[in-house]
Amino acid sequence: MSKRLICATSLGAAVALITLALPAAGQTASKLRMPDGHPDLQGTYDLATMTPLERWPGDPPFLTKEQAEVLQRTEAVRRAKTEGGDEPLPLNRAAPPVGGDTSEPKSYFELLEKRGGGAVGGYNRFWLNQGSAYNQVDGKIRTSIVIDPADGHVPPYNEAARKRLAAARATSESTAHERQDGVAAPPGAFDNPEQRPLSERCLLGFGSTSGPPALPDYFYNDLHQIVQTPDHIMILSEMIHDARIVRMNAQHLPKAIRRWMGDSVGHWEDDTLVIDTTNFNDKTRFRGSTENLHVIERITRVDDKTLLYRFTVEDPDTWDHPWTGEYAWPVTDKPIYEYACQEGNYALGSILRGARRQEAEGAAAQK
Amino acid sequence: MATISPGLRRIFAVAAMMGMGVVQLAGQAYRAPFGADGKPDLNGIWQALNEANYDLEAHIARPAMALRPGPYGPVPAPSTLALGAVGAVPPSLGVVEGGEIPYKAEALAMKKQNQQDWLNRDPEIKCYLPGVPRATYMPYPFQILQSASAITFVYEYAGAVRNILLKDPGPSPSDSWMGQSVGRWEGDTLVVDVSLNDQTWFDRAGNFHSDKLRVEERYTRTSPDVISYEATIEDPVIFTRPWKISMALYRRQEKNAQLLDFKCVEFVEELLYGQYRRRPLNQ
Numbered sequence: 199m200s201k202r203l204i205c206a207t208s209l210g211a212a213v214a215l216i217t218l219a220l221p222a223a224g225q226t227a228s229k230l231r232m233p234d235g236h237p238d239l240q241g242t243y244d245l246a247t248m249t250p251l252e253r254w255p256g257d258p259p260f261l262t263k264e265q266a267e268v269l270q271r272t273e274a275v276r277r278a279k280t281e282g283g284d285e286p287l288p289l290n291r292a293a294p295p296v297g298g299d300t301s302e303p304k305s306y307f308e309l310l311e312k313r314g315g316g317a318v319g320g321y322n323r324f325w326l327n328q329g330s331a332y333n334q335v336d337g338k339i340r341t342s343i344v345i346d347p348a349d350g351h352v353p354p355y356n357e358a359a360r361k362r363l364a365a366a367r368a369t370s371e372s373t374a375h376e377r378q379d380g381v382a383a384p385p386g387a388f389d390n391p392e393q394r395p396l397s398e399r400c401l402l403g404f405g406s407t408s409g410p411p412a413l414p415d416y417f418y419n420d421l422h423q424i425v426q427t428p429d430h431i432m433i434l435s436e437m438i439h440d441a442r443i444v445r446m447n448a449q450h451l452p453k454a455i456r457r458w459m460g461d462s463v464g465h466w467e468d469d470t471l472v473i474d475t476t477n478f479n480d481k482t483r484f485r486g487s488t489e490n491l492h493v494i495e496r497i498t499r500v501d502d503k504t505l506l507y508r509f510t511v512e513d514p515d516t517w518d519h520p521w522t523g524e525y526a527w528p529v530t531d532k533p534i535y536e537y538a539c540q541e542g543n544y545a546l547g548s549i550l551r552g553a554r555r556q557e558a559e560g561a562a563a564q565k
Numbered sequence: 566m567a568t569i570s571p572g573l574r575r576i577f578a579v580a581a582m583m584g585m586g587v588v589q590l591a592g593q594a595y596r597a598p599f600g601a602d603g604k605p606d607l608n609g610i611w612q613a614l615n616e617a618n619y620d621l622e623a624h625i626a627r628p629a630m631a632l633r634p635g636p637y638g639p640v641p642a643p644s645t646l647a648l649g650a651v652g653a654v655p656p657s658l659g660v661v662e663g664g665e666i667p668y669k670a671e672a673l674a675m676k677k678q679n680q681q682d683w684l685n686r687d688p689e690i691k692c693y694l695p696g697v698p699r700a701t702y703m704p705y706p707f708q709i710l711q712s713a714s715a716i717t718f719v720y721e722y723a724g725a726v727r728n729i730l731l732k733d734p735g736p737s738p739s740d741s742w743m744g745q746s747v748g749r750w751e752g753d754t755l756v757v758d759v760s761l762n763d764q765t766w767f768d769r770a771g772n773f774h775s776d777k778l779r780v781e782e783r784y785t786r787t788s789p790d791v792i793s794y795e796a797t798i799e800d801p802v803i804f805t806r807p808w809k810i811s812m813a814l815y816r817r818q819e820k821n822a823q824l825l826d827f828k829c830v831e832f833v834e835e836l837l838y839g840q841y842r843r844r845p846l847n848q
Contacts (some may be wrong), residue, residue, distance in 0.1 A: 232712070233601035364595055389843035391834040400830050423728070425715045427608050432710050432717060439726045441719045443708065443824060457826050533734065537742035540723075540830045541693045541764070550841035557843070 234428045237469050237499040242534060243527035246329035246420040248273065250306045251413060251523065253342035253350030261339040266332045274330060278348045280311075282322030294318060310416050312509060313380070327418040333525045335506065343413070346510075346522040349434055352485065359516040363486055379487040388553035390485070391546060396481065400539035401458065403437030406484055408459055410475045411491040411509035411523065421534050422527070424505075431464060431471065436534050444473050451477050456489060458482055471497040487513040503529045597753060597786035602713035605753045609709060610822045611814040613702035613794075616657035620770035621810060622666060623659030630654055630769050631683045644684050654769075660702075660810045665739025666772060672803040679771025687769055691837065692829035694742035695724050697780050698796040698810065702840050706817055708824050716748055716755070721824045729757055736760070740776060755784040767798075775802040790816035 230238040248270065254261070261269070276348040278284040298318035303309035307328060315321045332339045342350030355363065366372035367379055370386025374395040377384065387393055398403035405415030412435065414420055421436040431444040444464040451461040461477035473495040496508040505527040512520035578635040597605035619630070629641030629652045645652045664669040668676060679686050689695060695703055699733060705721040716729035729748035737745035737760060744761035763776035792814040 238714075240712060391838040391842070399834070401828060423715075423717075425710045425717045426712055427710055429608070430708070430710055432719065434717070434726060434728075438724075441717070441726050442723060443710075443719060445823060455825065458828060521687070534728065535737075535739055536694075536743055538694055538742050541688075541742060547838055550838055553671060554841055554843070 226439070228502050230499060230502060232426060232428070236426075236466055237471075238426065239431070239471060239497055239499055239505060241505075241529045242421055242424050242532065243505060244411065244421055244530040244532060245407075245414045245525075245527060246327065246416075247333040247414050247525060248307075248329045248331055249333035249340050249343055249525060250416070251343045252342070252352060254272060254306050257341040257350075259341060261290050261341060262334060263339065266339045270290060270331055272450075273305060276305070276308065277323060277326075277328075280323055280350050282324045283502075307416070314417060321417070325418060325444045327420070328416060329414065329420075335524060337524050338437070340525070343523040343525045344521060345524055353517045353521050355516060355517060356487065356514075356518045358514075359486060362488075362515075373481075375481055375483040379481070388550060391550060394549065397438075398549070400543050400546075402482065403435060403440065407437045407444065408435035408440035409433075410460060410462065410473070410495055411484070411508075411511060412495075412507065413523075414525075419537060421530065421532060423534060428489060431473075434534070437537055438539055453477065460491070460493065465497075469498060471495075473497070484511070485516075487511070487516040490515055500526065505529075567735050592751045593777060595786070595788050600711065600713065604711075604713075604750055605755070606711065607709045607716070607755060607784060607786065607792065609773060610706050610817040610824065611709065611792060612704075612706040612817055613812055615812055615816055616655050616704060617660045617702040617810070618652045618699065618768055620657065621661050621768050621772055622657060622770070623661075623664055624654070624657060624770075626656040627654040630723065631681070642684070660812045662809045662811060667805045667808055669803060669805055672773075676771045676773060679766070679773055681771075683769065683771060686766075686771070688764060688766055689769065690833070692723055693764070694723055695720070696742055696761050697727070697744050697746070697769055698758045698782060698794075698798075698805075699765060700725055700727070700743070701782075701794060701796075701814070702812060704824070705827060706824060719824060721827045722831055723827065729755075744780070751783075753785060755782075757782040757784070773803070774798070774800045777802045787813075790818070 205248040220262070227354055228237065232238050281287060299312070303312055305341065311321065312325075332341070334340065344350050344352060347353060363376075363378055367377035367384065370389070373385070373393045374387065391399060393481070395404070402408055403415060403419070407415040407418070412422060412433065417435065419437040423432075423434040425432045425434070429446050431446065432441050433444065434441045440459060442459045442462055444462040446464050448463045451457075455461065456477050456479035458479055459482070462473050462475045462477035464471055464473045466472070473493075475493040475495070476491075478484075478489045478491050482491075484491055484493075491511065491513045494510045498506045498508075500506050506524060506526050508522065508524035509521045510520050510522045511517075600606045626758075628639060629645040629648070631642035631645050632639040633642045634640075641648075641652060684690060687705075687789050700707065700718075700720050700722065703720070703722045707718055707720040710717045710719065714731075716731065718727040718729065720726070725743055727743050727746050729746045731748055733747045734745075739839045740760075740762040742762060742765060744759040746757050746759045748755055748757045750756070759780040759782065761774075761776070761778055761780070763774065763778070778798065778800040781797045781799075785793045793811070794814050795809060795811040797807050797809045798804070835846070839847070
C-alpha cells in the first residue's frame with residue numbers, strides 16, 4: 199500500500215485561489231495549561247475521520263447534520279456487509295468475478311479499499327480501523343480537509359512538477375516516491391528494494407500519517423500522541439513509531455542535514471503552537487513535492503477534548519501557490535501499541551523474490 | 566571519612582574499582598531540579614559512555630565481534646575481517662554487579678552459540694528495535710521528554726520509542742520489542758517495570774533472555790549532567806537469580822544537541838534483500 203493511493207483521488211481542477219484569514223489569535227476556551235502558561239496540547243488523538251483530504255466529486259463543502267448522518271449510516275452498512283464485517287457473508291454467495299470486482303467505487307472508502315487491497319480484496323474488516331464520522335470544525339461538518347483552495351482540492355502540479363514526474367515515469371529506474379503515479383507495478387517497480395514505496399520498506403507510514411503535514415491514512419493506526427515540555431514538543435505517530443521532536447524557539451538545522459520528516463522548529467503565537475518545517479530529504483516527497491517542501495502547522499486547543507490542526511504547504515517546484523488544510527483532532531483514551539515494522543517485514547523480501555520467480559518462469563517459458 | 570564504617574568503606578572501594586564510585590557517591594548529596602509537579606526533572610538528551618553494548622560482562626579487548634580459531638589464538642571471522650581495528654571489541658570492566666551474568670547451564674551454552682553466530686543472530690545487525698535495557702547504552706543519544714502527565718523516551722537508534730505509562734494498565738495484551746513500561750516514583754528515583762518479548766538481546770556478545778524477562782530500571786539524577794542508571798534483570802527461564810547492571814548516563818553538552826535520524830532500516834536493505842535485486846550487485 200502506498201500514499202499514492204490517497205493521491206489517486208486528486209482531480210486536479212484548476213481553481214481560483216482564495217486567501218483565507220487565519221483565525222483570530224484569541225484565547226482558547228480550555229483551561230488546560232502548562233506550568234509555563236501555554237496551552238497544554240498533550241494527549242493521544244485519533245485522527246481517523248470520514249472527511250477525505252480532497253472533496254469527493256459532487257459533495258458540497260459542508261454537510262448538514264442530517265446529510266452527514268445519512269452518509270455515515272450508509273458507510274457503516276457498507277462496512278458491515280464487507281468481508282469480516284459485522285454481518286456474516288451468505289454461505290451460498292457466488293464466487294467473485296474473474297479478475298476481481300472492478301466496478302466503479304461509489305464512495306471514497308470503497309475507492310481506497312480497492313486501491314489498497316486490489317480488486318480481489320487485500321484487507322478484510324478485521325484490519326481496518328477507519329473513521330466513522332465526518333470531521334467538524336467551528337460547528338461545520340466538512341467534506342474535505344483542504345480548505346484553500348476553496349474547492350477542497352490540492353492544486354494541480356505546476357510545470358516543473360509535471361516535467362519531473364513525467365521524467366520519472368518514463369524510466370524503469372525511478373523509485374515509487376519519484377513516480378507518484380498511483381500504480382504499484384510499472385516496469386522496473388520490482389527491480390530493487392529502493393524502488394518500492396517507503397511504507398513497504400518500513401521507512402515512513404503511508405498517507406503522510408507521520409507528516410508533516412500529519413494526515414489521516416484512512417486505513418488504520420491513526421493515533422498520534424503529543425508530549426509537551428517548555429523546550430520540546432513531541433508528536434508521535436503510531437505508524438512506524440515515528441516521533442517528531444519540535445524544538446521550541448530554535449534555529450533550523452544547516453541545509454546539509456536533511457531529515458525524513460524534515461526539521462521542525464516551533465514557537466507560540468498567543469495560544470497557537472506554530473511549527474515550521476524545512477530540510478526534508480529527497481525521498482519523503484510528500485505528494486510528489488521536492489526536498490524544498492516547507493510546511494507550517496498551527497495547533498490550537500479548541501476545548502478539553504479537541505485540538506484544531508491546520509497546515510499550509512508550499513513548494514515552488516511543485517505548486518504555484520501554497521495550499522492549506524485543517525481538521526479537528528479529537529482526544530482518545532485508546533492506548534498506542536508498538537508498531538514494529540522492520541522486525542516482521544516478510545513482504546518486501548517476498549515481493550522481490552516473487553518478481554524474480556516470475557522472471558525465471560517467463561524466461562523458461564520462452565525457451 | 567573517620568565516621569564511615571569499615572563495611573561502608575569497603576563498598577565505596579569496590580564501587581570505585583568498578584568505575585561507578587563517583588556517580589553513586591555524588592548521589593548522596595545532590596538534589597535534581599524539580600518540575601512543577603514536584604518530580605525530579607529528567608528532561609534532556611542523554612547517552613551512555615561505556616562498552617556495555619559490546620559486552621555487559623568484564624572482558625579484555627577482542628579482535629572482532631565474531632571470531633574463528635587461529636594458529637595462535639582467535640582471529641576475526643572472515644565476515645568481519647575487512648573492518649580491521651574498526652571491528653575490534655574495546656575492553657571493559659563490565660557493568661554487571663558481581664561480574665558475571667548468572668546463566669543456567671543450558672542458557673549459557675545458547676549464549677555461546679549466539680556469540681559464535683553473532684552476525685546472523687544479533688538483532689542490532691538487522692536494525693531491529695533494541696529492547697530494554699539495551700536501548701539505554703547503545704552508542705546513540707536518547708531524549709527524555711517529561712511533563713507532569715507523560716514521560717516518553719525517544720532513542721536515535723532506529724527511531725525507537727517508549728512511553729512510560731504512569732498508570733498500570735495491567736498485563737499488556739500484546740508483547741513487544743520495546744516492551745510495556747510502567748513507571749512510578751520512589752523518592753527522587755524514576756522506577757520503570759518493563760516486560761518484553763523474547764527477541765531482543767542485551768549486547769553484541771550474545772547475551773539474551775526469554776519472554777519471561779522483567780526489567781526494573783531505576784533512573785536517579787546524581788548531578789546536573791548525570792543520571793545514575795540501574796537495571797535489575799529477572800528471567801527465571803534463563804538465569805539462576807536476578808542480576809543487576811549499573812552505569813552513568815551523561816547529558817550531551819553540545820549547545821545544539823538534538824536527536825537526528827538514524828533510520829537504519831534503509832541501511833540494511835542490501836544485507837537483507839540485495840540477493841533479490843533484479844541484478845544483484847555482487848554478480
